[in-house]
Amino acid sequence: MTTQVLDSHDHHDHDAEASAKVVFGFWVYILSDCILFSMIFATYAVLHNNTYGGPGAHELFTNMPYVLIETFILLTSSFTYGLAMLGAHKGNKNQLLIWLVITFILGASFICMELNEFHNLIAEGNGPQRSAFLSSFFTLVGTHGLHVTCGLVWMILLILQVSKHGITSITTRKLTCLSLFWHFLDIVWIFVFTIVYLMGAM
Amino acid sequence: MSNQTHDANHGTQKSYIIGFILSILLTIIPYSLVVNHLLIGDALVIAVVALGIIQLLVQLIFFLHLSSHPSQRWNLITFSFTVLIVVILVIGSLWIMYNMNYNMMEHAN
Numbered sequence: 001m002t003t004q005v006l007d008s009h010d011h012h013d014h015d016a017e018a019s020a021k022v023v024f025g026f027w028v029y030i031l032s033d034c035i036l037f038s039m040i041f042a043t044y045a046v047l048h049n050n051t052y053g054g055p056g057a058h059e060l061f062t063n064m065p066y067v068l069i070e071t072f073i074l075l076t077s078s079f080t081y082g083l084a085m086l087g088a089h090k091g092n093k094n095q096l097l098i099w100l101v102i103t104f105i106l107g108a109s110f111i112c113m114e115l116n117e118f119h120n121l122i123a124e125g126n127g128p129q130r131s132a133f134l135s136s137f138f139t140l141v142g143t144h145g146l147h148v149t150c151g152l153v154w155m156i157l158l159i160l161q162v163s164k165h166g167i168t169s170i171t172t173r174k175l176t177c178l179s180l181f182w183h184f185l186d187i188v189w190i191f192v193f194t195i196v197y198l199m200g201a202m
Numbered sequence: 203m204s205n206q207t208h209d210a211n212h213g214t215q216k217s218y219i220i221g222f223i224l225s226i227l228l229t230i231i232p233y234s235l236v237v238n239h240l241l242i243g244d245a246l247v248i249a250v251v252a253l254g255i256i257q258l259l260v261q262l263i264f265f266l267h268l269s270s271h272p273s274q275r276w277n278l279i280t281f282s283f284t285v286l287i288v289v290i291l292v293i294g295s296l297w298i299m300y301n302m303n304y305n306m307m308e309h310a311n
Contacts, residue, residue, distance in 0.1 A: 024277070028280055031280055031281060032284075034284050035287055035288060038288040039291060039295075041292065042292045042295040042296065043295075046295060064236075064237055068229070068233055071229055072226070075225050075226060076222075078261070078265055079218060079222040082213065082218040083215070085212065086214075086215055089212050180266065183261060183265040186261060186265070187258060187262070187266075190225075190229075190254060190257050190258065190261070191254065191258075193229070194251070194253075198232055198233065198236045198250050199247070199250065201236050201237070202236060202246060202250075
């Protein structure tokens with residue numbers, strides 16, 4: 001933290017220091033969100049065999065290619081967000097906006113695929129009220145999906161702000177916070193993919 | 203110095219591409235292990251969990267740019283503390299609930 005001030009040797013000394021503090025604060029929020037997710041994962045791990053006579057993970061998660069595509073979409077969106085940030089640091093507004101829009105489309109596709117999966121499960125009578133296992137499944141995957149949805153709303157707002165105000169120290173700070181959030185959600189999904197889907201399919 | 207600090211905080215195009223390729227590989231490998239039944243039993247579980255943890259490290263380093271660089275010191279300290287809390291919470295919960303299940307079964311018999 002202290003050496004980040006070195007980064008801003010000639011001008012905006014004060015701005016850079018304030019931004020670094022905001023970003024660090026946001027990082028601490030991400031870590032607390034991490035603890036929230038770890039509790040939901042622990043709940044899922046405890047309840048995943050309590051199917052109350054209903055279908056278990058092995059019977060439900062048979063469409064693995066679908067989940068693999070979801071994972072690739074989210075991984076790619078994390079990568080394209082990185083490219084958007086490179087554009088921001090180069091001061092290249094077009095590169096930033098194009099990659100942000102691509103990231104948004106990928107994130108929105110991910111949410112659509114997830115909603116479709118939820119819809120199919122509920123239509124087959126395997127909604128969250130079916131068993132403790134399904135309650136914990138919907139809580140875990142739904143919480144992640146809600147986070148991604150919030151990230152998408154935030155992304156739209158930033159796309160509008162950048163196209164209006166350009167790349168300023170304030171928009172860069174906001175973009176940096178969202179990048180931490182977006183990469184974090186990608187990491188959480190890796191755990192969902194591993195623990196819920198891969199281990200469920202074993 | 204200023205350039206290094208810059209890279210340490212933002213990453214480069216190269217680091218994003220390396221991270222992306224590695225994370226795709228680390229997704230395909232456990233996926234094919236599970237779907238094609240290349241391993242069975244405990245070996246499969248251990249392999250999938252290990253690959254998941256490697257994936258976590260790859261994303262932390264290449265996407266979140268977490269490093270031992272001085273500018274990252276506080277990020278790393280708070281992260282390590284969170285890992286500690288998460289490990290206590292998750293392992294503690296599983297341990298307690300496993301024992302509770304076990305004891306309840308004993309009484310049922």
